[in-house]
Amino acid sequence: MTATEDVASALPVAAFTDAMSRLVSGLAVVTTRQAGGQPCGLLVSSICSYSVAPPSVLVVLDHASRCRDPLARCAEFGVHVLGSDEERTARTFASRGADKFAGVGWEWDGAVPRLCAAPIYLRCTAKAVFDHGDHTVLIGEVTRTAVAEAEPLVCYRRQFDWGLRRNGVRHP
Numbered sequence: 001m002t003a004t005e006d007v008a009s010a011l012p013v014a015a016f017t018d019a020m021s022r023l024v025s026g027l028a029v030v031t032t033r034q035a036g037g038q039p040c041g042l043l044v045s046s047i048c049s050y051s052v053a054p055p056s057v058l059v060v061l062d063h064a065s066r067c068r069d070p071l072a073r074c075a076e077f078g079v080h081v082l083g084s085d086e087e088r089t090a091r092t093f094a095s096r097g098a099d100k101f102a103g104v105g106w107e108w109d110g111a112v113p114r115l116c117a118a119p120i121y122l123r124c125t126a127k128a129v130f131d132h133g134d135h136t137v138l139i140g141e142v143t144r145t146a147v148a149e150a151e152p153l154v155c156y157r158r159q160f161d162w163g164l165r166r167n168g169v170r171h172p
């Protein structure tokens with residue numbers, strides 16, 4: 001193993017983002033309803049389980065994202081963990097397209113736009129929002145789950161088309 005080291009006091013952004021790109025993560029689309037009634041959503045890798053009692057998740061939003069304000073102000077939002085056959089959906093919601101919802105199957109679940117094909121769906125009530133640096137942390141209490149068996153879409157070293165099985169990471 002070869003290693004490079006950078007000291008925190010002068011840490012270049014590239015060193016930080018390179019280090020974090022080596023953290024394997026799942027990918028999820030986070031959605032909500034905007035004040036005008038339209039759905040909005042973005043792709044995130046910064047999502048994790050936050051607490052069990054109450055059941056909560058934590059999502060991190062870039063201030064530059066157009067979805068940041070609607071999500072920071074919403075009462076409810078949806079989290080859709082994507083399956084390995086949903087690369088196209090991932091790329092769509094990672095873009096700044098005008099209507100990301102045009103090519104995907106979705107429906108309203110109350111005030112939450114729900115992507116029908118996502119294998120894991122969490123409906124969340126927004127409970128806490130705070131800013132740190134150039135990002136916002138959103139914590140939501142999970143009020144509903146729907147889970148189907150599927151291989152996950154996995155992000156590693158800026159590639160988000162890692163299928164666990166086809167890369168030999170997991171064998172059935």
Ligand SMILES: Cc1cc2nc3c(=O)[nH]c(=O)nc-3n(C[C@H](O)[C@H](O)[C@H](O)COP(=O)(O)O)c2cc1C
Nearest residue numbers: 042043044045046060061062065066067094095096
């Ligand atoms: C693999 C990957 C992971 C991402 N993770 C996040 C994330 O955790 N939080 C975030 O705010 N943006 C994340 N993004 C960027 C947003 O998906 C992207 O900026 C998107 O265009 C935002 O859409 P919006 O401007 O319509 O809100 C990620 C993008 C990719 C490709």
